[in-house]
Amino acid sequence: MKGRVYLDHNASTQVHPEVVAAMLPYFGERFGNPSSVHGFGREAREGLEIAREQIADFLRVAKEEVIFTSGGTESDNLAIKGVAGARGSGHIITSQIEHHAVLRTCEVLEGQGFAVTYLPVDGDGLVNPDDVRRAIRPDTILITIMHANSEVGTIEPVEAIGPIARERGIPFHVDGVQTFGKVPIDLERFGIALLSFSSHKIYGPKGVAGLYIRKGTKMVSVQHGGEHERRRRAGTENVPGIVGFGKAVEIRAREMDAEAVRLTALRNRFWAGVQSRVQEVRLNGHPTRRLPGTLNMCFRHVESESIVLGLDLKGVGVSAGSACTSGNVEPSYVLVAMGVPLDWAMGSVRATLGRENTDEDIDYALEVLPPLVERLRSLSPAAVP
Amino acid sequence: MKGRVYLDHNASTQVHPEVVAAMLPYFGERFGNPSSVHGFGREAREGLEIAREQIADFLRVAKEEVIFTSGGTESDNLAIKGVAGARGSGHIITSQIEHHAVLRTCEVLEGQGFAVTYLPVDGDGLVNPDDVRRAIRPDTILITIMHANSEVGTIEPVEAIGPIARERGIPFHVDGVQTFGKVPIDLERFGIALLSFSSHKIYGPKGVAGLYIRKGTKMVSVQHGGEHERRRRAGTENVPGIVGFGKAVEIRAREMDAEAVRLTALRNRFWAGVQSRVQEVRLNGHPTRRLPGTLNMCFRHVESESIVLGLDLKGVGVSAGSACTSGNVEPSYVLVAMGVPLDWAMGSVRATLGRENTDEDIDYALEVLPPLVERLRSLSPAAVP
Amino acid sequence: MNYSETLIDHFRNPRNAGMMREPDGVGEDTFDGCGDLARFYLRVVDGRVVDVRFQTYGCGPTIAASSAGSELATGRPVADLVAVSEQDVTAAVDGLPDERLHAAQVVAGALRAAARDYLSRRSAPSGSEVRQHA
Amino acid sequence: MNYSETLIDHFRNPRNAGMMREPDGVGEDTFDGCGDLARFYLRVVDGRVVDVRFQTYGCGPTIAASSAGSELATGRPVADLVAVSEQDVTAAVDGLPDERLHAAQVVAGALRAAARDYLSRRSAPSGSEVRQHA
Ligand SMILES: Cc1ncc(COP(=O)(O)O)c(C=O)c1O
């Protein structure tokens, strides 16, 4: 029986078996503390530096520009607070659809006296580079725009924003957590000074991520203690995690391009199937400038979470665009920023595809989703004309 | 051949095979994001909560009082900055021999206007509880004293300091990274509001640690983003790491007491052997109030790192009390605070024992260490009378 | 979410879903502008609920609670129903996670509203009846 | 630390370690109060170093560099030795990690001091000789 179909790869992914295999020796024989001088420490340090090289190679940057953190959230916090802390005051430009790791961090900085501009997006979820240009003030110290939005998958025009930042001498941070290892990025050409990227979205382990810090970028550290990671980030390094991350990136380097083509096709087939089977459905996010595996749809007159639960009961894992937590259902702030009407936004569902998904998975989803939506609509007073 | 003897367990430990086994399913089948609503997410969340329970049971606290972080350094940072941030200003009491994760954090807070008292220690490395009492000011907002020092192993009188803090209504943070799972602690009786504890020092994986936050303790979060860990710590949880941590604690709960007895005996035998074979050697740290496996010695007229290197070449991993990094050899600040004379302090070596160490390991160390010290002394101008 | 088997069963196979023509009482409740909405229709004979229908828009628990609420209401004196509580509904789905208690609130609110609607249509001194069973 | 095999060999088996009675020149250097100390003794015949001894207190690389420095000095004209550089010593141990470059500094400094000591004892115009080879 099929019955278990994971379509939530933007949330997390299964660790690649080769990655697990690469990590195992570092739980066992190579368990030393990389700060230790002796052989046990050297072996651990070696693993760390191989991973750093794998990632630096992939990003085509210098090893010294890559540091490791505990997750995408920490990378975002460090990038933004690190630059802000080095300057002490000033103005930050970001967008309304950033991940909470960026938004909440900016809000905290606002509380400390920094000014923040949250740029709007258009109906496809795109930030307008001209808006960025217009928002720049003499005291702007940082521009932080995500590479792709995790909910709708829209890929932001970072290639146009970076040069604007460079021209004004403002560091540009890109939250690349959702694109790293999925969509190519040219840090040099795009004028990116800081890039957050993570492991568990690309078949690496949880608990590890990275931050690219272009040489010369002035920043303070955020976590204090020993002199690890070139004094950028204190704390004993998560060696097995980092080794696994390096391996995951190495695998992505060889699989990424073909996988992007395959997932785009799969996702488009899914959307075509939904469209032909379900009434009153709309696609969220840019029609083409979008993460290969991401499909975000709104089903009018049905509440997201009831679809998620209904699919879950059929073994299909998707995520709700609106999260009904602590008694508060809120429509996704991303969809609201994109101008999706509320009665649509409440019914958004995100399916995000990954390496183990097959045509059969999509067929199965197309078999169970339409009758579910129909059933839920039949219960709903709103659906009654 | 023997030839590989690890005597640096205070730096890091080899992950217990049962711990690796417990983690593996969470890299594989149970890979979901614990924030996800569907079955994949539920399975991950289950692992997280089992681990939280294992640790809460071990500490005899409520599950809700345990949160997970990425390491001991983060736990220390969060505890101290969390309380400081909730108060905005005030005075903090700590000691001169805390780990850098505490000291640097306090220094950063000094830069932000907080006042910090760094209490001295006596010749055995003990903080005097009366000093704590005398240091308290009307605006004291936090007392942070480690449970045991990682270098010399001295166990601080937290059981006497806690009640002083409680009497004055001041939150008491204990850095328990070196004692957790090795030495019993009674959070309730000792009056501890915050306890940092870590995984990779007790045969769990790196990249995960915890913070006990007694219910009602006012603190802000330090890493911002999603609403994970009861809003105390944003970021997708390191599920496999946390699961491994929980397992490691479960194992410690059953092995801790017997292991403490065994390691104390082994360590004492080591010290007796060194004393009978080497001249001009002294023990650092409290003679009895000390971590079971920790043995810190000074060899006069020999430089620490040359001993570490010499032992490393014989396959024995120990650590140097003085770290000769970036061209700066500094005697250990811990030994300096304990009043160890400089010509001794420069020759300190730390051997820390753990579960896989045997009598044979100690015999081997006793075979190679004395001739090494003798040889190095023969090279040294200082040793010439 | 860890939902009870009862809840899952009601979600999968909702009882009494749908509209009712010319009901004797109808009432609805929404939650905090969260969008969740439950509407109940009652058929009453001799002061006793003989048939219930519901229409619900909301997350899984709200749908399940509606179904369970419809069963709970069937056969009951209307005078009872005006006092149905969140706890009654929660019990009917074998418990709800803290973050989903609103499901029971909406359903209990809608049931009470429908009961009150019936009583007020009959121009009975509904206020006193409510007090009587409160 | 990743040390070269040459360095490790010198650390394991230091050449020319020990004191020398009535040397023709002796010199020492320390690093930045870091505690590392190297002392070199020279035996000179016809302006050429024929024997070297060293005593060193310091980390492994400093000990190894002392041994390598003693070999490097043996057989050389003293006038050469006053210009021996950190780079020469680093090369003699097949390289040093950045954080251990001080090992070569201390050793080169001590060798130069010993050479200068020899020259000054001979009451030669040492200043000019130094300049000559600088
Ligand atoms: C764009 C983006 N940034 C940051 C994060 C935070 O990553 P984590 O929760 O792994 O710390 C995510 C995770 O979903 C993300 O999608």
Ligand SMILES: Cc1ncc(COP(=O)(O)O)c(C=O)c1O
């Ligand atoms: C007492 C103490 N606190 C904190 C830490 C920091 O732990 P980590 O480096 O794993 O973050 C250590 C690590 O040695 C320690 O011994």
